[in-house]
Amino acid sequence: MADFTAGRAAYLQIADEFKRKIRDGELAPGDKLPSEAQLMTDHGVSRTVARQAISRLREDGYAISHQGKGSFAALPGEGASAKRSPEFEQITEYLSEVRRDVRRLAERMDQLEELVRQQAEGQ
Numbered sequence: 001m002a003d004f005t006a007g008r009a010a011y012l013q014i015a016d017e018f019k020r021k022i023r024d025g026e027l028a029p030g031d032k033l034p035s036e037a038q039l040m041t042d043h044g045v046s047r048t049v050a051r052q053a054i055s056r057l058r059e060d061g062y063a064i065s066h067q068g069k070g071s072f073a074a075l076p077g078e079g080a081s082a083k084r085s086p087e088f089e090q091i092t093e094y095l096s097e098v099r100r101d102v103r104r105l106a107e108r109m110d111q112l113e114e115l116v117r118q119q120a121e122g123q
Contacts, residue, residue: 010045011052018053019062022073033063033071059096 021027034042039050054071057063061076 009052010043011049011056014039014043014045014049014053015056015060015062018057018073019060022062022075027073029072029074031073033057033073035070059099 018027018033022029027033033054036047036050036054039045039053040047043050045053054063054065057071058065062074063071064074065071
């Protein structure tokens with residue numbers, strides 16, 4: 001189980017835990033991953049954190065999601081993604097980087113808004 005006191009975002013810790021399990025063979029490609037609700041229960045996190053963890057697994061190629069069926073373990077570079085063109089892979093990687101940058105900016109904006117709020121309350 002992830003140690004949420006380690007200073008790293010909870011969703012990243014959960015995603016890393018599942019990546020390790022997939023790489024180590026504890027979860028085989030095609031195995032069903034826990035639902036958002038199950039992640040919430042197992043890890044004591046919000047739905048947003050559970051959703052972000054699953055999203056990160058998909059972005060990094062460790063999960064494939066099917067509407068109404070759930071998410072399933074995958075290994076990066078296997079399955080359908082192995083048949084994609086190099087250009088497609090470059091675009092996909094670029095979009096993953098953009099998503100991460102936007103997420104970081106949103107987190108920074110939240111921090112700045114909190115700081116402004118605290119300063120306004122202090123005056």
